[in-house]
Amino acid sequence: MLAMDQGVVEEWLSEYKTLPETAVSSYAASLKDKGSLVPALYKVIRENYSDLLEPVCHQLFEFYRSGEPRLQRFTLQFLPELVWSYLSVTACRDPHCSGCIEALLLGIYNLEIVDKDGQSKVLSFTIPSLSKPSVYHEPSSFGSLALTEGALANHGLSRVVYSGPHLQRETFTAQNRFEVLTFLLLCYNAALSYMTSSSLQSLCQLSSRFDM
Structure with a gap:
């Protein structure tokens, strides 16, 4: 990763930590103007051994947990790349690289399977x-x-067919991996019209890799 990209990511990591709650909405709106941020984050996700991967995953989860729709969509745009990266390192049996990505994916899943009152959703x-x-x-x-x-x-x-209620998951297993990832891609699909061209390209690459 270039030093310039690293600097962009580090700045993004630090500025959100000091953000007052009243400024979250305006901050979310300003993210679209940070043209160099998204490509830099893709590089972090693709470089599995990057020291920035864990803090990036943590902040993306904080974005999703905030409940601010634009921050949630910001995180969702990376979902295809995160899924592919997770499956790649899992296939290589390298838990050191997949741990923070696994935690992020499971965190999003556990947030999405319940409503605002904490009750299990039935879709x-x-x-x-x-x-x-x-x-x-x-x-x-x-x-x-x-x-x-x-x-x-x-x-x-x-x-009409129904999906749910879904169980909370603390870890991925061979038995629940497909169920969790399928549900996450369903969440991504629900926000498809908001996704950027780079995210849609990542989704197409994910699909083509599965077909290989």
């Missing part, structure tokens, strides 16, 4: 029927295919 999703028109398709467009309108109608109406 609902509507699965549309292909026999009904939507902004993505018209049933008639399937015309000559095997899935004709008549066949599609047999699939019935839209149905």
Whole structure:
């Protein structure tokens, strides 16, 4: 990492610690003007042995725990890169590098599975029927295919599926890793329209690496 990038990250780490609570909202709004900060943070996350990785992960969690939506979205933009970095070092069986990233991912997960009153969330999703028109398709467009309108109608109406309640997790295990990471990417997807181009590029890279 270049000294200039390191300086940008260190300044970011120190300025938030001294920030009064009344200034959090204006500080969150000003982050978009720090053009060199996001690329520098990506470099820290990608350099698994960086001394800055642990304090960066800690501050990203503090951002998320603050409850300020813009600070939470700031943290979320790094989620694809964090997931890939965590999976990479886990595959190499190097817990020294993955510890702080694991703590950050689990921290976000444990915050997201409960509502503001501390009660477990149950999320609902509507699965549309292909026999009904939507902004993505018209049933008639399937015309000559095997899935004709008549066949599609047999699939019935839209149905609702539920996710949750989810259990609190203190550590990743082989049994819960997929569940936790899937839930985190669901949270990321819910904020997709707010994500930066660099974050979306990171998401595409994450997806392409899984396909390899």
